[in-house]
Structure formats: C-alpha cells, structure tokens
Amino acid sequence: MSQRTAVIVGAGQAGARTAAALRKQGWQDRILLLGAEEEPPYERPPLSKQVLTEDADPNAGGIYAPDWYADEAVELRVGCRVESLDPAARRLRLADGGVEGWDVLVLATGCEARRLSLPGAGLDGVVSLRTAADARALRSHLRPGADVVLIGGGFIGLEVAASARRRGCNATLLEMRPQLLERALPARLARYLAQRHRREGVDLRLGVGVAGFEGDGGVRAVRLSDGTRLPADLVVVGVGGLPNVGLARAAGLPCDNGIRVDGACRVAEDIYAVGDCACFDDSWSGRPVRLESWENAELAPQAAAKAILGGTERHGGVPWFWTDQYDLNLQLLGLKQPVAQEVLRGDPDSGSFCLLGLVEGRVTTAALVNAGRERRPLKRLIEARVALDPATLADIDRPLRDVVSAAT
Template sequence: MTSAQTFVIIGAGLAGAKAAEALREEGFDGRVVLLGAEDERPYERPPLSKEYLRGEAQREKIFVHPEGFYVEHDVELRTSAAVRGIDAATREVVLDGDQRLPYDRALLATGAQPHRLKIPGADLDEVYELRTVADCDRLRERLSQGGRLVVIGAGWIGAEVAASARTLGLDVTVIDPAAVPLERVLGTQVGGIYRDIHADHGVRLMLGTGVEAFEGSDRVERVRTTDGRVVDADLVVVGVGVAPRTELARAAGAAVDNGVLVDDRLRTSLPDVFAAGDIANARHPLFERLRVEHWSNALHQGPAAARNMLGLDRPYDRLPYFFSDQYDVGMEYTGYAADWDEIVFRGDPATREFIVFWLAEGRVLAGMNVNVWDVTEPIGALIRSRSVVDVRRLADPDVPLAELVDGVAA
C-alpha cells in the first residue's frame, strides 16, 4: 500500500479507532480518515453502564486513545461528521453539503442504535436511553439526585444499569416480558440466577409483563404495564436492545441481512468496502454466521478488517466473548449458544462462584465463568475442539478443563 492511497473509516467507535491504529501499526503510510458522528473522540461503551455511570471513573478513562494519538499518528479524525452516502461506483464517501471524499478502501463501522418504545408517553421528560457518552452524562447527573428508577428491559444494559443504580442507593424496579433477566442469551435456568442476584440486592422485578404507557404531566410519573399494574417513577431508563446501523450500506447496494453481510475476511459485497463491529454479520468457521454486539468483537474485528484492507488476507475466526459486572458478581462468556440441549454446572451456582456450559449433542457451544477467573482459554479450546465431552468430568471442578480437550492444547 502506497502513500497515495486513502482509506476512509466510517464510524469512530471502538472498531473504527482500533482499525485506524492497526493500519499505522502495519506500516500503512497513506491517508487515513476517521469519520465520527458524535462530537467526541472514540470512546468505549462498557463503562457507560458501570463505573463511569456510577461516578467511579473519570471521563478520560473511557477514551480509546489519549487525546493526542490521532494527530501523532496522522489520522484525520473528523468528529460531528455527517455521512450521507457511499458512492461505490465512483469510490467516494458523500458528506454533508455534497462534499465528496474519495477512497481506495473503506471500512463501515457505524455501530448500532437503540430500539425506541412506541408507546404513549415515550417522549416525556425523565425518560432516558443509554448508548452515547452524552446519554450517560445526563443519566449520571440524574442518578446522583436519587429517586425511584424504573428500568425497561432486563438484558445486559438494563441489568447493569439496575445494578449501578442500586449501588448508588436508588429504588429500582425492572420490567421485562421475559420470565427471567437475560433469558434470550442465557436461558431460563441461568437467567434465574441473575433474577435472584438482583432480588437479593433489593431490586423489584416485574417479569412476564410489558409496558403499555408512561404517564405524567410534563415528566414521567408512572409506568403502566400490560397486565394493568402501575409503578410510580421519578425516572425511566429504556434498554430494549439495539439495531445495527445499516442504512448507509443498504443505500450503497451492499448485501444486508441482520447487519451487513461480510465474508470471513470482513469484505462486504461492495468492491473494497469492509465492515466491522456491531453491524458486521460475518462468516465464522464454527457458527456459520455471527453478528456480535459486544466490546471484544469491536476491539478485535476492527483491526482484523484493517489488515485485510491492506491485503494481508487473514480470516477472522475469534470466538465471541463478553463480560458483565453486576454488584459483586463478575462474569465472562465465551462462545455462542443459540440452540442447546443441555446445561452443565461446574461448581454450585448458589455460591456465585461457578462455571456453566451450554452443550448440543455432547459438544460445548459456550461457557460462562462467574467469579472464577483465568479459564477463558481452556473454555475456548473446548469449544474449538468440537469434542464430545464426558459430562461428569466437565462438571467436576477437580478435573482440569484442559484434560477434557481432545487433541487441542488449552
């Protein structure tokens, strides 16, 4: 790659920022333009529902790179950049005012946007969402005032916000149509553990019901559920999932299906256009296709896309990984389980120090370690091995995980 070439990265989140870093690390000396819609330099999102939201971390801790990084590495970071389109025929990114930015290769890293509830009262004051640092700053200030918080959604964002708010001393109610928190990802049995964790910390859980309306005069005062109950509220946080931002890709003619379709090199169907992060629905050697919305995926997939933009031709085959901290319970999840036929515990869930595995036909699809550390590598090796495991030995904490892997080093 020569200095005459221009690489444009659309999206200045973690994936885009790490892609720009990787381009320079790999020796690319051409022009790198990093376009971000927000007025902040790239930052990481996990602290926004955890330590930064609680006021335990300073603002500087959330950023991907120090303030001077982009100038020092000759990366043109443009914040508040409104990208209107991609002209694949002319190889140009179209900005506001019909300004056109030519590219030799481009990376789409546009992330995701929160789902919004379309119910009466959704536009009342004191109804919050949490996606950006600006959202977090507003919510952080409001939480510092205390009061009665109602969280809509018991997925990862909802559960983490609820835990942070309880830690700060707020009265917290969580409402979700699922039977237990995190049911879609963890299933009823493991989700029940998180139900009990939150209940033990004083969270009121209203599960198996949805939200019909937010009520109040100027600001939210009550939440009405679909089963007719009413919950008094001083503020509400809506965390009901996100949708990939695929509008630019779709308008440019890229193949889109639950995200932007990419191959195992993260190439889209458009010539010399790649995708990474929340929007990338990528081929994977173990799981066919995966679109992963977690921090680790953005952290690693952005640089992988950058290296393939440079022609290094390396498949992206990392296992999905994510983590969550709620109260004094930390967890790491490795792998991907959408359809399993057995769950195996290693250790007693009642102690909240255990590992749980999801299996199909005797093979481990995913594992989650809760307050047990330094086991992600052997869990990953078990998943990659595709070995049929001895369930009794898998459940036995005295049997090293590495011994269960058939022919794969942990």
C-alpha cells in the first residue's frame, strides 16, 4: 500500500504534540509539520515570565530536541506559511507557491494577539506578545527606569507587569473593566491579585479607557479617555487572542469562535483541529468550548491522533490553567460560572489558600494560590460532582485527599 500523508498546519505546541501522538499511537506513514514561524516548536508560557526576567532563551523550551524530528521521521518545515486549503482536492498551497497533498489534515494554527485600532497604535514601541520573536523584542525594552504601560488586565498584561517590575521598570497597568480578569477570576481573588500588584509598585488603574498613543516614530505617551497623558517608553497590548481561523473559513470549513470540531477534534472527514484555534464539544461540560491553555494544547492532540487512528476517545475534562506573577503561582480548575457559595480554604494572609466555588453543594471551580499540592484532589472532587459540607472543605486540618476518598 502506498504511503499516506498526515499534514499538520501550525508548528506550535499543539502541532508538535500531534506529530508525536500520531507516531506514538502507531501512524507509520509520512508526517509533514508546517510552521509559519522561523523556529522549531516551543512552549509559550515562559515568554511572559522567565524569558523576560531571566534572559532565558525563548527557544530553551523547544518542545523536542533538534534530532527528534529526524529520529521520528517528522518532516518539519519552519518559515513555511500555508496560504490556502482545498478540501475537495485534499491539497494545500504554500506561500512560496509550493503545493502539498494530504490524506489527513490537522489544523493547529493557534491564536494571534488582538490588536487595537486606536490612533498611534502603529507607533514603534506599541507591541503585543505572542511569539519568541515578540518576547526578544519586548525584553530589549525592559530597562531599569523605563516607563512601561500595559493595556489589559488579563494574564499576559499581569505577567508582563510583574516581569517589568522585576527588571526595575515603572509599570502602569490599565484595565477598562472594574475588575482584573473578569471572565476568569472570582471578584475576591481579583482584588487579592490587584492588591499584590499594587504592593509590588504597579500603578494599577481599573475602569480606565485608552484613547490613543502619542509619539513621533516611537511611542512617547498613552492618552486616556479622560484626557490624562501617561509617559510611555513601551506599551504592551494584552487584550486577548483571536483564533487563527482564516485558512479554515476560506476553505468553507465551519468556524464559530474557532474552528468548529466535534468531541474527537474532527472538523470534517479526515480533517481535524486542535489547540487554541479549535472550539470543541467538551465531554465534561457538554458545551462547545475553546480553550487557550497549555493543557489543552497537550491533550487535544492525543484525542485527535486517537480519532485519526480509528479510536473513539472524546476530548475534554475539567480545564486547568496556571499563571506565575512574582512569587505567586495561581492555578484555576474549571471555567468561571455563577456559583451559589464560595468557600475559602486557608488564610489569604499566609500567601497560600484555595477559593472554591460551589453550586448546590458541589465544587465546580477552584482557584489555588501557592497551593499546587491541592490540585489533584480538587480536580477529583470537581469530577466527582458530589455535594459536600462547606465546613469540611474549609477545614485545613482535614487533608483534601481524605475528604475526596471519603466522598467518592
């Protein structure tokens, strides 16, 4: 039988993991991994953290060693942008004019940083952070005493604010909503985080709109909606990501807040999508979900590879996300939803605690501050969907793993 070809578009975390999962699960034919960036696949979480604070090489987090690709017979092409897809002919066109055919296609095109269309947004020094190249450029501006303005109180803005302070910059963070991370965090935790940033010297301003940027060539100031002018040597725009769906949409594939896939990451016959770009039928919540997280970029490729090789595994589960700011490690389990009750486990003043969200007595979400050891039992508790006494959950003298064992 002739060789079949699996083509993966997007050589980020999810693309690389798909190649590995296919090999591991028994795909013996050709694998072609095509990536628009100039570097081999790497992980993005360090870009806003160690890469900025410790001068770490953005590619030190290369997902696989250079030899891995040859050893596993994965044909990696970097600097190789796919321009269009023709699902009927099972062919794609590259930006350099080349054409490749596929038997199986996996789209792992990720996200791009959302841009602001405000006056002056094109000035030098108004940047966003998505790639290793962005991180290198950003780092070169983080000089002691520099005025850095962060736009957006989401994970990227907050992490970069923390990194900028570590490098001795003045950091001002502007968030238009009255709360940080409104879509992800309970208000109580958002206030805790805001307090911590202020204590670290960040000038944190909530409920503030940005009108534009001033400068000639390079940015010099940020103008707020109320007319205030803030000096700025660097502006980092962290206002969220947009899934890269252009290729899929132009090819007539279904897109709705991402490339629409079923519970096995399938878009259409022999076409799959994984990672940040995909909106999947989540086996846990039963709803369509699109996640921008390291964990999802690890797990979706496993499910897609299984489906490609004839298996039936469904993708999904209690989502997990983490962020590091200063010495604060925050982990989130579950997606924010209205909760009937909040239970605090531990003392925020001690710097280590959990905040649990309950619906009808069941834990549905958990936020862990410097309490990573509680992650596994809490995940099991959420999965178990059992009602528990809030006083038991709040009692730090009762190890969670015992509570879980008794309840499940």
